[in-house]
Amino acid sequence: MRVLLTGGAGFIGGHIAEALARRGHEVVVFDALLESAHGRGARAGREGLVVADVRDRGAVADALRGVDAVCHQAAMVGLGKDFADAPEYVGCNDLGTAVLLAEMAGAGVGGLVLAGSMVVYGEGRYDCPRHGQVRPGPRAVADLAAGRFEPRCPDCGAELTPGLVAESAPTDPRNVYAATKLAQEHLAASWARATGGRAVALRYHNVYGPGMPRDTPYAGVASFFRSSLARDEAPQVFEDGGQRRDFVHVRDVAAANAVALEAVLERAAGSFAAYNTGSGDPHTIGEMAAALAAAHGGPAPEITGGYRLGDVRHVTADSRRLREELGWRPEVGFAEGMKEFAGAAALRAVPAGG
């Protein structure tokens, strides 16, 4: 099939382009080469790439010609520098998605696979020994500052046990980026209903692997640690390192996109479905830092006790649905993947200014 791949010059998009080409699909790579992701002057030397913004209606309409389905990865990612970034996040992620969907409706392109995120869940799933499943609110600054990182039961204050989040869990975005990722899903569902299209959102957990951008305010935690190690500095681990996450390898995420695209046009008209996309093998941030440091040959991580307000304590996915319904199987294990990632040339340089 012919696929329009937005954000195709990015970390995950690059791996999707490769996976699709390997499976015999034709790929139109579309990317604005945002400065926040690629640094300044990234235009040079990129062939076979449509350099344009998804908010540009004309460019999107041109790129959609002859396309069977769209794989929409373009977005501003990460927590950003501060709240002043909000208009740019909303512009790229939500206005961009709305323009793309409007042009798809015009061109009669009826299949969409969207890069979703586990950030839509906010604080993950917890069980209280007395109250069963509960939803703790945002953590109080006073608790964080005092090193009380574990969320408590909102009813009785008891310690909670974190569990796996299923797609049916209520959404609860806790920062601007998360709000824009959830809005993308709502837009996709509205588009499907209004046009009889078919949309699938893959809610990625923490994606890591070769080609991950270096530490910018927009990057993920694995790349911060990897960058520190490359400078021979200890990875700085926030809180007490006990935050649980699901680290999923970028090649597995690319494969999930490929299987979702290949099946999307067979789905029910007007449908939208979200799938957690995780390895199914949760680890703590501290374990991840330690695995990277060991594979790199030190220095050992430092637990700083610091915190970021937008961060959640634990969130780990139940990705059974993606395995069962789409036949996807993650193939890269934690130890193997971290070892590869710790090796040289794992990170994409983002030149100064980015």
Ligand SMILES: NC(=O)c1ccc[n+]([C@@H]2O[C@H](COP(=O)([O-])OP(=O)(O)OC[C@H]3O[C@@H](n4cnc5c(N)ncnc54)[C@H](O)[C@@H]3O)[C@@H](O)[C@H]2O)c1
């Ligand atoms: N990396 C993760 O752990 C992770 C987790 C959950 C979800 N996601 C989602 O996966 C997708 C890809 O993320 P990534 O980690 O590869 O980030 P990335 O920054 O490497 O790639 C995103 C790409 O999109 C492009 N882009 C951004 N806004 C654009 C616009 N308005 N028009 C055209 N191109 C634009 C950027 O130039 C960049 O090349 C995003 O939608 C992100 O929200 C990533």
Ligand SMILES: [Zn+2]
């Ligand atoms: Zn309780």
